[in-house]
Amino acid sequence: MIDCLNAARYFIARAYEDGMEAEMTNMKVQKLLYYSQSLHLAMYDEPLFAEEIQAWRYSPVCPPAYRFYSEFEANQLPVPSQELLLQIPDDKKQLLEEVWENFGGYHAYLLSDMIHLEFPWKKARKGLIPHASSTKAILLEDLKALGHQKLDLIERDHPAYQPIMSKLVKDAFTSESSTRIKKGEVRNWLNSLLD
Numbered sequence: 001m002i003d004c005l006n007a008a009r010y011f012i013a014r015a016y017e018d019g020m021e022a023e024m025t026n027m028k029v030q031k032l033l034y035y036s037q038s039l040h041l042a043m044y045d046e047p048l049f050a051e052e053i054q055a056w057r058y059s060p061v062c063p064p065a066y067r068f069y070s071e072f073e074a075n076q077l078p079v080p081s082q083e084l085l086l087q088i089p090d091d092k093k094q095l096l097e098e099v100w101e102n103f104g105g106y107h108a109y110l111l112s113d114m115i116h117l118e119f120p121w122k123k124a125r126k127g128l129i130p131h132a133s134s135t136k137a138i139l140l141e142d143l144k145a146l147g148h149q150k151l152d153l154i155e156r157d158h159p160a161y162q163p164i165m166s167k168l169v170k171d172a173f174t175s176e177s178s179t180r181i182k183k184g185e186v187r188n189w190l191n192s193l194l195d
Contacts, residue, residue, distance in 0.1 A: 004049040006088050007036055008065045009080035010096045014104060016079045024077050026069040027059065028108035031115060034060040034143075035150065036099045038120075041140060042147025048092065052137040055124035059112055060138055102154055120146050155187040 011032045015024035033053065040048035053060045069077055088096070103111065115121050120142035128134055 001047060002049055002088055002092050004033060004051040004062045004065045005068055006084060007033055007049060007092075007096060008062075008069070009084050010088060010093065011100060011104065012077050012080050013082075013085055014097075014100045018104070020104070021079070022076050023107060025074050025108055026066060026072055026077065027074065028111065029069065029077065030059055030061050030066060031108060031111035032099060032103060033062045033065060034115060034138075035103050035111075036096055037062075037140075038143040038147035039099060039150060040095055040147070041144035042151055043095065045144070047140060048095065053143070054135045055121055055138050056135070057131055057133050060115060060121060063135075098154075102150075118146055151184070151187060 008029045011029055012021075012024050015021050033049075037048050037053055040046070049062075051062050051064050053062050072078075106114075120138045123142055124136050124138045125132075125134060
Protein backbone atom coordinates (compact mmCIF):
# COMPACT_ATOMS: atom_id res chain seq x y z
CA MET A 1 0.00 0.00 0.00
CA ILE A 2 1.07 3.57 -0.59
CA ASP A 3 0.01 6.85 0.92
CA CYS A 4 -2.80 8.61 -0.97
CA LEU A 5 -0.65 11.77 -1.02
CA ASN A 6 2.09 9.96 -2.92
CA ALA A 7 -0.46 8.79 -5.48
CA ALA A 8 -1.66 12.40 -5.79
CA ARG A 9 1.93 13.60 -6.17
CA TYR A 10 2.52 11.11 -8.96
CA PHE A 11 -0.42 12.50 -10.96
CA ILE A 12 0.69 16.08 -10.38
CA ALA A 13 4.23 15.28 -11.55
CA ARG A 14 2.83 13.56 -14.66
CA ALA A 15 0.73 16.61 -15.45
CA TYR A 16 3.86 18.77 -15.37
CA GLU A 17 5.72 16.26 -17.56
CA ASP A 18 2.91 16.35 -20.14
CA GLY A 19 2.50 20.15 -20.05
CA MET A 20 -0.95 19.87 -18.46
CA GLU A 21 -0.05 21.43 -15.12
CA ALA A 22 -2.62 24.23 -15.48
CA GLU A 23 -5.39 21.60 -15.43
CA MET A 24 -4.06 19.81 -12.35
CA THR A 25 -6.28 20.99 -9.53
CA ASN A 26 -7.38 19.38 -6.28
CA MET A 27 -10.63 18.46 -8.02
CA LYS A 28 -8.83 16.52 -10.75
CA VAL A 29 -6.51 14.80 -8.28
CA GLN A 30 -9.53 13.52 -6.35
CA LYS A 31 -10.98 11.93 -9.49
CA LEU A 32 -7.67 10.26 -10.36
CA LEU A 33 -7.37 8.89 -6.82
CA TYR A 34 -10.88 7.44 -7.17
CA TYR A 35 -9.99 5.65 -10.40
CA SER A 36 -6.60 4.49 -9.15
CA GLN A 37 -8.18 2.93 -6.05
CA SER A 38 -10.83 1.31 -8.24
CA LEU A 39 -8.41 -0.20 -10.75
CA HIS A 40 -6.01 -1.38 -8.06
CA LEU A 41 -8.82 -3.16 -6.23
CA ALA A 42 -9.88 -4.87 -9.46
CA MET A 43 -6.37 -5.92 -10.42
CA TYR A 44 -4.91 -6.90 -7.04
CA ASP A 45 -7.94 -7.44 -4.78
CA GLU A 46 -6.55 -4.96 -2.25
CA PRO A 47 -6.64 -1.18 -1.86
CA LEU A 48 -3.87 0.98 -3.31
CA PHE A 49 -4.06 3.24 -0.25
CA ALA A 50 -5.72 2.88 3.15
CA GLU A 51 -7.52 6.23 3.20
CA GLU A 52 -11.20 5.99 2.31
CA ILE A 53 -12.92 7.77 -0.54
CA GLN A 54 -16.07 9.55 0.51
CA ALA A 55 -19.10 10.60 -1.53
CA TRP A 56 -18.99 14.33 -0.92
CA ARG A 57 -21.54 16.73 -2.38
CA TYR A 58 -19.91 17.32 -5.76
CA SER A 59 -17.33 14.61 -6.02
CA PRO A 60 -15.68 11.58 -4.52
CA VAL A 61 -12.97 12.81 -2.17
CA CYS A 62 -10.06 11.24 -0.35
CA PRO A 63 -10.17 13.58 2.70
CA PRO A 64 -6.44 13.60 3.65
CA ALA A 65 -5.40 14.48 0.08
CA TYR A 66 -8.20 17.02 -0.23
CA ARG A 67 -7.18 18.78 3.00
CA PHE A 68 -3.49 18.73 2.02
CA TYR A 69 -4.22 20.59 -1.23
CA SER A 70 -7.23 22.64 -0.03
CA GLU A 71 -5.27 25.90 0.20
CA PHE A 72 -4.97 25.90 -3.60
CA GLU A 73 -8.75 25.69 -4.06
CA ALA A 74 -9.35 25.45 -7.85
CA ASN A 75 -5.85 26.62 -8.76
CA GLN A 76 -2.95 24.70 -10.24
CA LEU A 77 -1.15 22.46 -7.75
CA PRO A 78 2.61 22.87 -7.24
CA VAL A 79 5.09 20.36 -8.62
CA PRO A 80 5.97 17.80 -5.93
CA SER A 81 9.44 16.92 -4.72
CA GLN A 82 11.06 14.12 -6.72
CA GLU A 83 12.28 12.62 -3.43
CA LEU A 84 8.71 11.91 -2.37
CA LEU A 85 8.02 10.16 -5.68
CA LEU A 86 10.91 7.77 -5.01
CA GLN A 87 8.84 6.30 -2.16
CA ILE A 88 6.38 4.78 -4.66
CA PRO A 89 7.25 1.17 -5.57
CA ASP A 90 7.61 0.41 -9.29
CA ASP A 91 4.54 -1.83 -9.46
CA LYS A 92 2.38 0.95 -7.99
CA LYS A 93 3.90 3.48 -10.40
CA GLN A 94 2.93 1.17 -13.24
CA LEU A 95 -0.70 1.17 -12.11
CA LEU A 96 -0.70 4.94 -11.56
CA GLU A 97 0.73 5.36 -15.05
CA GLU A 98 -2.10 3.26 -16.48
CA VAL A 99 -4.61 5.47 -14.68
CA TRP A 100 -2.85 8.57 -16.00
CA GLU A 101 -2.81 7.23 -19.58
CA ASN A 102 -6.52 6.40 -19.48
CA PHE A 103 -7.94 9.26 -17.40
CA GLY A 104 -5.28 11.97 -17.08
CA GLY A 105 -6.14 13.62 -20.37
CA TYR A 106 -9.71 14.37 -19.29
CA HIS A 107 -10.63 17.69 -17.71
CA ALA A 108 -11.75 17.53 -14.07
CA TYR A 109 -15.33 18.46 -14.99
CA LEU A 110 -15.61 15.65 -17.53
CA LEU A 111 -14.20 13.19 -14.99
CA SER A 112 -16.78 14.46 -12.53
CA ASP A 113 -19.60 13.95 -15.03
CA MET A 114 -18.38 10.40 -15.69
CA ILE A 115 -18.22 9.57 -11.98
CA HIS A 116 -21.68 10.97 -11.29
CA LEU A 117 -23.09 8.44 -13.76
CA GLU A 118 -21.29 5.47 -12.17
CA PHE A 119 -22.93 3.24 -9.58
CA PRO A 120 -20.42 3.57 -6.66
CA TRP A 121 -21.05 7.32 -6.48
CA LYS A 122 -24.81 6.95 -6.93
CA LYS A 123 -25.06 4.12 -4.40
CA ALA A 124 -23.11 6.00 -1.72
CA ARG A 125 -25.34 9.06 -2.18
CA LYS A 126 -28.61 7.15 -2.42
CA GLY A 127 -31.40 8.86 -0.54
CA LEU A 128 -29.63 12.23 -0.41
CA ILE A 129 -30.88 15.32 -2.18
CA PRO A 130 -28.45 16.34 -4.96
CA HIS A 131 -26.59 19.06 -3.05
CA ALA A 132 -26.66 17.47 0.41
CA SER A 133 -23.37 17.19 2.28
CA SER A 134 -22.12 13.71 3.00
CA THR A 135 -19.02 11.97 4.30
CA LYS A 136 -20.32 8.48 3.57
CA ALA A 137 -17.56 6.18 2.35
CA ILE A 138 -17.79 4.68 -1.11
CA LEU A 139 -17.57 0.95 -0.53
CA LEU A 140 -14.38 -0.82 -1.61
CA GLU A 141 -16.43 -3.65 -3.11
CA ASP A 142 -18.24 -1.12 -5.31
CA LEU A 143 -14.97 0.51 -6.36
CA LYS A 144 -13.60 -2.93 -7.21
CA ALA A 145 -16.63 -3.79 -9.37
CA LEU A 146 -16.25 -0.46 -11.16
CA GLY A 147 -12.55 -1.23 -11.65
CA HIS A 148 -13.45 -4.46 -13.44
CA GLN A 149 -15.81 -2.51 -15.73
CA LYS A 150 -13.10 0.05 -16.49
CA LEU A 151 -10.51 -2.66 -17.18
CA ASP A 152 -12.89 -4.25 -19.67
CA LEU A 153 -13.29 -0.90 -21.44
CA ILE A 154 -9.54 -0.27 -21.43
CA GLU A 155 -8.98 -3.75 -22.86
CA ARG A 156 -11.54 -3.19 -25.62
CA ASP A 157 -10.01 0.18 -26.56
CA HIS A 158 -6.58 -1.35 -27.11
CA PRO A 159 -5.72 -1.33 -30.86
CA ALA A 160 -4.80 -5.02 -30.83
CA TYR A 161 -8.07 -6.09 -29.20
CA GLN A 162 -10.26 -6.51 -32.31
CA PRO A 163 -7.77 -8.50 -34.42
CA ILE A 164 -6.85 -10.74 -31.48
CA MET A 165 -10.46 -11.34 -30.48
CA SER A 166 -11.42 -12.11 -34.09
CA LYS A 167 -8.65 -14.69 -34.29
CA LEU A 168 -9.55 -16.19 -30.90
CA VAL A 169 -13.21 -16.51 -31.85
CA LYS A 170 -12.31 -18.04 -35.22
CA ASP A 171 -9.91 -20.47 -33.54
CA ALA A 172 -12.52 -21.35 -30.92
CA PHE A 173 -15.05 -22.28 -33.60
CA THR A 174 -12.58 -24.33 -35.60
CA SER A 175 -10.87 -25.97 -32.63
CA GLU A 176 -11.99 -29.15 -30.96
CA SER A 177 -10.52 -28.00 -27.65
CA SER A 178 -12.86 -27.43 -24.74
CA THR A 179 -10.64 -24.70 -23.31
CA ARG A 180 -12.55 -21.48 -22.75
CA ILE A 181 -11.19 -17.96 -22.44
CA LYS A 182 -11.62 -16.60 -18.93
CA LYS A 183 -12.30 -13.01 -17.91
CA GLY A 184 -9.14 -10.91 -18.04
CA GLU A 185 -7.09 -13.42 -20.03
CA VAL A 186 -7.12 -11.30 -23.18
CA ARG A 187 -5.87 -8.27 -21.24
CA ASN A 188 -3.09 -10.34 -19.65
CA TRP A 189 -2.13 -11.74 -23.03
CA LEU A 190 -2.13 -8.25 -24.62
CA ASN A 191 0.06 -6.94 -21.81
CA SER A 192 2.50 -9.84 -22.27
CA LEU A 193 2.83 -8.94 -25.95
CA LEU A 194 3.63 -5.33 -25.07
CA ASP A 195 6.25 -6.16 -22.42
